[in-house]
Amino acid sequence: MEHRGGRQGRRRPAARQECELAPVVEHCPACGQFMRVAYLEHRTVVRLDGLWRLTLHVRRCRTVSCPRFHQPARPEEAGVWALPQAEFGLDVLAQIGHWRSREQRSVPQMHQALRERGVDIAERSVTELLHRYEELVALRLSDPARLRARLAGQGGVLLALDGLQPDVGHEVLWVLRDVISGEVLLARSLLGATADDLAPLLEAVRDALASGAEGTAAIPIRGVISDGQVSIRHAVARALPGVPHQLCQFHYLREAAKPIFEADRHAKKELKKRVRGVRPIERALEGYADPGDGQVEAARGYCLAVRSALTDDGRPPLAASGLQLKGRLEAIADSLDRVARAHDGQGG
Numbered sequence: 001m002e003h004r005g006g007r008q009g010r011r012r013p014a015a016r017q018e019c020e021l022a023p024v025v026e027h028c029p030a031c032g033q034f035m036r037v038a039y040l041e042h043r044t045v046v047r048l049d050g051l052w053r054l055t056l057h058v059r060r061c062r063t064v065s066c067p068r069f070h071q072p073a074r075p076e077e078a079g080v081w082a083l084p085q086a087e088f089g090l091d092v093l094a095q096i097g098h099w100r101s102r103e104q105r106s107v108p109q110m111h112q113a114l115r116e117r118g119v120d121i122a123e124r125s126v127t128e129l130l131h132r133y134e135e136l137v138a139l140r141l142s143d144p145a146r147l148r149a150r151l152a153g154q155g156g157v158l159l160a161l162d163g164l165q166p167d168v169g170h171e172v173l174w175v176l177r178d179v180i181s182g183e184v185l186l187a188r189s190l191l192g193a194t195a196d197d198l199a200p201l202l203e204a205v206r207d208a209l210a211s212g213a214e215g216t217a218a219i220p221i222r223g224v225i226s227d228g229q230v231s232i233r234h235a236v237a238r239a240l241p242g243v244p245h246q247l248c249q250f251h252y253l254r255e256a257a258k259p260i261f262e263a264d265r266h267a268k269k270e271l272k273k274r275v276r277g278v279r280p281i282e283r284a285l286e287g288y289a290d291p292g293d294g295q296v297e298a299a300r301g302y303c304l305a306v307r308s309a310l311t312d313d314g315r316p317p318l319a320a321s322g323l324q325l326k327g328r329l330e331a332i333a334d335s336l337d338r339v340a341r342a343h344d345g346q347g348g
């Protein structure tokens with residue numbers, strides 16, 4: 001994706017890419033009740049491919065007696081875009097980590113390289129991100145009792161495993177987080193991505209959540225969410241036997257839907273070109289008094305149907321607006337055909 005502007009100035013350019021995220025889990029992990037979307041949250045995140053504006057649908061448990069009453073449930077996928085409250089994406093963090101640990105680049109060198117890639121970033125932000133990266137990979141799960149106390153009462157952990165690799169051949173920043181609390185549990189940079197590399201990370205989290213001598217109860221791992229790479233599936237099956245493993249549907253869908261979305265947008269534009277001239281018809285109809293058989297009223301109804309078909313938009317990736325438009329126009333055309341046939345049948 002192309003990134004324009006903002007290279008020289010201090011001001012960030014307006015967000016050019018947008019993404020809407022909704023939580024896949026709809027029921028409260030603690031009490032099992034359906035959680036309604038309570039509000040939307042907006043975030044902007046600077047990734048290696050430019051500036052993104054995210055709209056997050058946030059659900060909330062409304063059961064007063066539930067330990068998670070009023071706790072926000074944010075989209076599971078949000079955590080793979082960026083750390084909570086972070087302005088820069090995890091991919092930028094992974095890139096900086098790779099440059100530092102494998103290539104020993106200095107902050108000014110990394111800053112320049114990011115600017116050359118079109119990432120609008122100040123040098124002091126590179127320094128901050130470097131510190132964030134070092135903090136992240138230093139997470140040691142060294143105090144399991146405290147971790148369990150922090151996660152108690154939310155009905156378990158839903159573990160997301162994501163690998164961020166800024167470029168082919170680069171090391172991968174693996175992040176294991178709990179999507180319910182948003183907490184990062186473990187992060188490691190690895191050159192490999194085999195089941196043998198990943199199983200120990202899952203085992204470390206599993207062991208930290210299991211009950212120990214410290215007196216806190218074990219926190220069950222309710223499920224794992226990932227993009228479904230074969231090596232991840234094997235690692236999960238080995239380290240967490242019996243724990244359900246689900247593909248991160250939104251990640252998966254978004255990737256799969258990209259070419260469809262482009263084709264759909266084009267088709268919609270072409271369709272719209274062929275359905276012009278509704279307004280002149282409507283204006284012409286305004287002058288007519290209905291002769292009493294409902295014909296003018298019916299014609300107005302058709303115009304309205306066409307106009308609303310043209311203005312309604314589907315929401316990618318789950319609804320393709322071009323396909324939706326085609327469907328609605330076909331329904332209108334079918335209806336007109338039926339009217340015409342009925343009319344012919346009456347002989348005049």
Ligand SMILES: [Zn+2]
Nearest residue numbers: 028031061066
């Ligand atoms: Zn609840």
